[in-house]
Amino acid sequence: MSGLRDWTGGRFHYAWIAVAVTFLVMLTTAAIRAAPSVMMVPLEHEFGWSRSAISLALSINLALFGLMGPFAAAAMLRFGLRRTVLCALALLAGSVALSTLMRSNWQLQLLWGVMVGCATGATAMTLGASVVNRWFVHHRGLAMGLLTASSATGQLVFLPLMAWLTGQHGWRGTVWLIAGCIVCVFPLAWLLLPERPASIGLRPLGEPENAPPPAAVHHNPVVIAFGALKTASRSGDFWLLFGSFFVCGASTNGYIGTHFIAMCGDYGLTPVRGASLLAAMGMFDLLGTTLSGWLSDRFAPQALLFVYYGLRGLALLYLPHAFGLEYFYGLPLFTLFYGLDWVATVPPTVKLTTGVFGSEQAPVVFGWIVAGHQLGAAFAALGAGMLRNSLGSYTVATMISGALCLLAAALVLRIRIGGHRPALV
Numbered sequence: 001m002s003g004l005r006d007w008t009g010g011r012f013h014y015a016w017i018a019v020a021v022t023f024l025v026m027l028t029t030a031a032i033r034a035a036p037s038v039m040m041v042p043l044e045h046e047f048g049w050s051r052s053a054i055s056l057a058l059s060i061n062l063a064l065f066g067l068m069g070p071f072a073a074a075a076m077l078r079f080g081l082r083r084t085v086l087c088a089l090a091l092l093a094g095s096v097a098l099s100t101l102m103r104s105n106w107q108l109q110l111l112w113g114v115m116v117g118c119a120t121g122a123t124a125m126t127l128g129a130s131v132v133n134r135w136f137v138h139h140r141g142l143a144m145g146l147l148t149a150s151s152a153t154g155q156l157v158f159l160p161l162m163a164w165l166t167g168q169h170g171w172r173g174t175v176w177l178i179a180g181c182i183v184c185v186f187p188l189a190w191l192l193l194p195e196r197p198a199s200i201g202l203r204p205l206g207e208p209e210n211a212p213p214p215a216a217v218h219h220n221p222v223v224i225a226f227g228a229l230k231t232a233s234r235s236g237d238f239w240l241l242f243g244s245f246f247v248c249g250a251s252t253n254g255y256i257g258t259h260f261i262a263m264c265g266d267y268g269l270t271p272v273r274g275a276s277l278l279a280a281m282g283m284f285d286l287l288g289t290t291l292s293g294w295l296s297d298r299f300a301p302q303a304l305l306f307v308y309y310g311l312r313g314l315a316l317l318y319l320p321h322a323f324g325l326e327y328f329y330g331l332p333l334f335t336l337f338y339g340l341d342w343v344a345t346v347p348p349t350v351k352l353t354t355g356v357f358g359s360e361q362a363p364v365v366f367g368w369i370v371a372g373h374q375l376g377a378a379f380a381a382l383g384a385g386m387l388r389n390s391l392g393s394y395t396v397a398t399m400i401s402g403a404l405c406l407l408a409a410a411l412v413l414r415i416r417i418g419g420h421r422p423a424l425v
Contacts, residue, residue: 014197015135015205019143021193022131023150025085028181029123030154031162032092032116033253035174036061037261038162038275042171049105051262055385057105058258059378060113061120066249066374068121070229070367074221075122076130077364082195088122089189091115093182100172124151125370129350130363134196138206140354141347145293148346149286159282163261163275228364237356238365240415241349242372244305247408248345249373251312251401254380256281256338263394267323277335284339292344301348301355305412308348312341313405320395355417 036058043054075084095115102108128147136143158178165173194200232238257278264274295304315338322334353369354362384397 013205014194014200014202015143018131018135018193019146021188022127022147023153024185025089025123025189026125026128026147026150027154027157028178028185029092029120030151031158031178031181032096032120033065033124033151034154034159034257034278035162035178036112037258037278038159038166038174038271039171040258040262041265041271042166043108046171047103047105049108050389051385052382052389053105054108055258055382057108057113059382060109061117061378062249062254062258062374062381063378064114064117064374065121065124066371066377068118069124069126069370069374070225070364071221072122073126073130073363073367074224074228076127077224078221080195081127081130081134082189082193084122085127085189085193086186088119089182089186091119092123093179093186095119096175096179096182100175121374125346125373126363126367128346129353129366132350133354133359133363134204136205139297141293141296141351142290143293144350145290145296145347148293148343149289151282151285151343153282153286159275159279160272163272167272225364225367228361229368232357232365232368235356237352237415238369240411241352241356241369244309244408244412245345245349245369245373246376246379247309247404248343248349249376249378250380251316251405252342252377253374254377255384255397255401257377258381259384259388259394259397262388266393277331280335281339281342284336285342285344288340288342288344289346293347296347296351301351302412302415304348305345305352306409308341308345309405309409309412311337313402313409315341316398316402316405319398319402352415352417356415 036054040051040054040058043049044051072084072088095111099107099111102111125148128144128150132140132143132147162174162177165177197204260278261271261274264277265271292304292308315334319334319338322330324330349369350362350366353366357365380397380401384394387397388394
């Protein structure tokens, strides 16, 4: 790493190398998170598992993905960011590869529900927040926007390929693809991701020379995580952030990310067509989320979140009508507006969390907020599957999701920077 640091010294800060490596880790995680939407119907056909049973495994996955966030952030403080990420990648590779051998529904629950859910909690949004707060003082919004966009890029790169592989070689072809990607990313994280800027003799980008070094943390990660939650939960701003991110997860990963391809099938569209639409959303979100990071450095994050949640709610309320319209006014219009807004909420939410709780404490507190995001995703993944089974369509689930987004748009305007700052005991 020292050689690469010296090479970048006269060109750009090594922080951007750390962002690039983290981007690849999070991109691979995004591919894993997108895979179940392609695998849902093939698993239903091969094993005879119901849509509700498969949705339960995905719901467990989404819930644990979020609940692991604060403990992963605390583990990064206690044991090291690099070590935590490498352990999570190793667990992911093993769990995904083993799923090619599953024959019973409980194996789906264990591998894709529990193990993949826990491991991805350490390689997604919480990781991005930890890297940004360690490496950046200036350009935090832009850096977080780029990392958040990795989830969009993961869909853009992998979803059509996974849909094609599933059609040609079955769902196991998709599983081997993402397992191989994890194996390729592992050495990059091992060789190129330092623990902190000080590990290679640097300061965070934009930090003044007289800034004190970060305090060492020697406590148990569980104690750190629950201590932060105990103090943060006394702040009304925490619950507004938690609740709005619950809606964010319910309306993205949980609903559209999990059920959109199956929803397209209800209207006679092929899985490849549905995956292509999701990939197009990913392309637009790559632009929207990067732009959101840039805007977060310049405008009030509450106002940005009001616009994002409001537009997402309107797009979802429009979706049932989009399937009946042709040309640009149908699904392409939904894909454009929903795609620009897919995870654009993350950079302003991270900025608000840092403003309320401070840069050192923010990753752990944001981990709990991400837990709210994924609990919302789990709620929507399971609830939408149950509504689809009982009603025969996704229309009611879509209306509920849109209404929740409009409610979140109103709630975020009440968040105020300058609240409680939990001490990491």
